[in-house]
Amino acid sequence: MSQILVITSGKGGVGKTTTTANIGVGLAMRGHKVALIDTDTGLRNLDLLLGLENRILYDLVDVTSGRVAYKKALVRHKKFENLYLLPTSQVKDKSAVNPEQLVTLCAEMKKEFDFIIIDCPAGIEQGFKTAIAAADTAIVVTMPEISAVRDADKIIGELGRADKENVKLIVNRIRPQMVEKGDMLDMGDIDEILSVACIGQVPDDENVVVATNRGEPVITMNGSTAGQAYKNIVARICGENVPFLKPQKEGFFARLKKLFGLL
């Protein structure tokens, strides 16, 4: 039984595309056959994060407009051979693909793939509506920051109105030291406010920038905390019950030591 996931957020810059790339690679590393569809038409980036930017011949708009078969437009990953990317157009805009076209395309691709993951554009307009149309699960990515949580709430409302019942949450770029000091929303706060099942808590990790620079998602880097968090997310998507990573806590004695250090 194949699954269609959409990765969405409302707000831009919270890590939708990074999340899409990492979940895609993670599922492929487990042996699943995965297709990633970039629907951020006009602002294409998923190809860069996967290191596939030089291999693109055709795009999503070529496929939905009937110019080429989808298999011709798929770009196979160099290293993970059961991972494929369907890039979008960099010259067209969001109106170039409509919801019905994406639903039809996904129904056809479902026959070939275990997972289809759709990278949604920011915003709640046409592009969002197209991206979510075919999905049976929506993963909302947010950050422990007031505007990102507000936009996540808006998106969760929109998903409800579109009758998407299966909604999951990933909280990205958590800074444990700031949470510990009380200067960042913690997971309890976000759970209470959004009340959506959380499948991932990803710490802010410099390795993500390094990985993006190289075009090799951070999930492939051993020893990276964000990479480990993404591996756990992939396990949870596959139905495994994995506990959340415990952030390093600063206790009473650490505070005392810091104080004497200050004096």
Place this chain on the structure above:
Amino acid sequence: MLDVLKRVFGMSEKKSGAVAKERLQVVLIHDRASISPEIMEKIKEEIITVLSKYMNINRADMEIALENDSDSVALVANIPVNSMRHAR
């Protein structure tokens, strides 16, 4: 000295994380309360159906709206009553 003690025991003035949470909770009440005119019309019709069992109301002058205060949202209805039905 009190400051130092507070720091040792991890107490101090309200942290920005807690401020963010409170501000979010308030703004989301307002965000979620934005109801479409169609739904508002539906709510109005259903209220009329219920009230009409007990009284004759003046539909034409009826007003119903969501009103935002600084930290709360209220559904305010002004429904003129023409006459009461006999209680059974």
